[in-house]
Amino acid sequence: MMDPNPFKxxxxxxxxxxxxxxxxxxxxxxxxxxxxxxxxxxxxKKIGLLLIASMLVGASSVWAGMxxxxxxxxxxxxxxxxxxxxxxxxxxxxxxxxxxxQVKLAAEEKELERKSEIMTNIMNSLKPGTTxxxxxxxxxxxxxxxxxxxxxxxxxxxxxxxxxxxxWKDMQPVVGKMFTLPTELGGTFKFHEGxxxxxxxxxxxxxxxxEEAKRDKKEYVVKEIPSSDKFDYxxxxxxxxxxxxxxxxxMAEEGNALTGTNAQVMEKVMVGSNEAVLTTHKSGNDDAxxxxxxxxxxxxxxxxxxxxxxxxxxxxxxxxxxxxxETK
Amino acid sequence: xxxIEIEQLLEEIKAGALExxxxxxxxxxxxxxxxxxxxxxxxxxxxxxVQEVLFRAYECLDQYSYSLSFSAWIYRIAxxxxxxxxxxxxxxxxxxxxxxxxxxxxxxxxxxxxxxxxGEPFDRIWKRLTAEERTLMILRVLEEKEYDEIAALLDKKPxxxxxxxxxxxxxxxxxxPAMGGMADDGPKSV
Numbered sequence: 001m002m003d004p005n006p007f008k009x010x011x012x013x014x015x016x017x018x019x020x021x022x023x024x025x026x027x028x029x030x031x032x033x034x035x036x037x038x039x040x041x042x043x044x045k046k047i048g049l050l051l052i053a054s055m056l057v058g059a060s061s062v063w064a065g066m067x068x069x070x071x072x073x074x075x076x077x078x079x080x081x082x083x084x085x086x087x088x089x090x091x092x093x094x095x096x097x098x099x100x101x102q103v104k105l106a107a108e109e110k111e112l113e114r115k116s117e118i119m120t121n122i123m124n125s126l127k128p129g130t131t132x133x134x135x136x137x138x139x140x141x142x143x144x145x146x147x148x149x150x151x152x153x154x155x156x157x158x159x160x161x162x163x164x165x166x167x168w169k170d171m172q173p174v175v176g177k178m179f180t181l182p183t184e185l186g187g188t189f190k191f192h193e194g195x196x197x198x199x200x201x202x203x204x205x206x207x208x209x210x211e212e213a214k215r216d217k218k219e220y221v222v223k224e225i226p227s228s229d230k231f232d233y234x235x236x237x238x239x240x241x242x243x244x245x246x247x248x249x250x251m252a253e254e255g256n257a258l259t260g261t262n263a264q265v266m267e268k269v270m271v272g273s274n275e276a277v278l279t280t281h282k283s284g285n286d287d288a289x290x291x292x293x294x295x296x297x298x299x300x301x302x303x304x305x306x307x308x309x310x311x312x313x314x315x316x317x318x319x320x321x322x323x324x325x326e327t328k
Numbered sequence: 329x330x331x332i333e334i335e336q337l338l339e340e341i342k343a344g345a346l347e348x349x350x351x352x353x354x355x356x357x358x359x360x361x362x363x364x365x366x367x368x369x370x371x372x373x374x375x376x377x378v379q380e381v382l383f384r385a386y387e388c389l390d391q392y393s394y395s396l397s398f399s400a401w402i403y404r405i406a407x408x409x410x411x412x413x414x415x416x417x418x419x420x421x422x423x424x425x426x427x428x429x430x431x432x433x434x435x436x437x438x439x440x441x442x443x444x445x446x447g448e449p450f451d452r453i454w455k456r457l458t459a460e461e462r463t464l465m466i467l468r469v470l471e472e473k474e475y476d477e478i479a480a481l482l483d484k485k486p487x488x489x490x491x492x493x494x495x496x497x498x499x500x501x502x503x504x505p506a507m508g509g510m511a512d513d514g515p516k517s518v
Contacts, residue, residue, distance in 0.1 A: 010453075010465060010469050010500060011469045011470065014366060014465075014466070014469060014470045015470065017366075019361070019362045019365050019366075020365075020371060021358070022357060022358060022361040022374075022375055022378060023357070024353070024357055024361075024375065024378055024379045024382065025350055025353045025354065025357065027379055028353055028379055028382045028383050028386075029349070029350060029353070031379070031383050032346065032349070032383060032386055035383075035387070
């Protein structure tokens with residue numbers, strides 16, 4: 001006869017062992033809340049470092065997880081991802097932080113602005129075409145250990161003063177093999193002046209600069225260093241009676257270029273047969289300005305064109321972008 | 329709580345109502361603890377496990393797609409967690425130098441666990457079952473779940489599980505005289 005319950009002995013033994021009562025609700029909820037606070041702290045760190053990040057690494061990873069637009073090339077490959085994180089959204093995150101964190105963050109931002117001003121003065125004091133490395137003594141060694149320095153040795157920033165060209169004829173010998181820029185846009189905007197920037201040079205001795213800062217008790221140490229000859233980007237302003245518009249051409253990141261924007265509006269548009277992203281920025285009482293960015297099909301060059309809405313409407317800007325894209 | 333009520337709660341939690349997760353914890357903590365307790369045979373380990381499972385379930389809630397019942401999904405997390413704990417314990421037997429032991433090299437913690445849990449002779453059987461076999465035993469024998477439900481959480485076919493269960497019973501028989509002959513008869517009613 002078939003056993004009606006063949007696993008009875010096991011069942012009896014399992015049942016025989018009483019299972020204690022458990023209540024882990026508080027611990028689990030506390031762990032979830034702690035994780036959420038940790039995420040907020042990371043977010044705070046990201047915001048705090050935003051200025052430095054955009055200065056050093058072109059604002060890339062700090063934008064992870066925000067609203068995004070992907071641009072594809074003619075082969076359907078994603079070549080650029082633009083993430084959006086508006087000033088309002090950033091502000092909201094800041095407002096949710098505890099009061100003491102907000103105070104600390106405001107102080108950090110003020111400090112960054114002060115340093116940014118010093119950096120601008122250093123850059124302006126350089127002769128055109130020259131470069132300097134700046135070593136900043138970290139205020140807090142412990143916190144400093146947590147910062148990932150993407151491009152340079154820790155606490156080093158590199159600045160260059162570019163060579164400025166006042167006509168395409170002068171600029172062409174420098175960048176003409178890579179791309180061509182028009183001498184005018186839309187018939188009314190004329191080439192005004194263009195700057196060529198090179199990748200940051202790494203010909204500095206970070207240890208020596210650190211030593212000098214320590215020895216002379218300086219806040220920062222500046223050293224002129226040889227410039228790099230690797231093209232990074234060119235920026236040109238075109239002028240008309242209405243005002244100026246700015247075009248930029250830069251080496252695109254390999255593969256999918258990740259970039260971020262704090263624009264209020266971000267939309268995908270077409271520049272000729274190129275997918276492009278158009279962003280609209282507005283702050284305070286200033287006029288809104290539009291910025292269109294695309295990777296030119298068949299190249300590894302990232303183009304952009306931007307102008308105040310008073311100077312060129314969105315439609316006009318896209319027409320000018322098409323002309324810029326088609327210039328050979 | 330029925331399926332619709334649970335899904336409604338999950339939607340609210342996903343939309344930001346964190347406090348609703350307390351209802352989910354209240355509903356699942358004891359069954360998951362029971363499962364982990366039988367799987368691991370150790371109260372503290374089981375308590376750590378249930379915390380970890382409920383925490384991880386919340387963290388991964390966005391990945392939960394409703395194609396599986398939430399109950400099966402959370403048991404799957406529990407199974408994976410317990411399987412990892414058991415794997416680590418097994419490893420500690422073979423790689424003693426990697427784990428904490430007493431001066432004479434014996435892992436007293438591991439030796440205590442199963443003995444205190446069920447005692448002889450069940451200890452001999454339980455130690456020899458894999459994580460999947462233990463899960464089958466707990467869910468089928470103790471919780472009397474249907475094969476379809478167990479299949480969903482182990483991601484296997486019900487028929488394959490039925491076979492596996494039969495094999496596990498045979499394995500038990502080998503180490504437990506009280507079950508003599510049962511598995512050989514073919515437990516068709518299982």
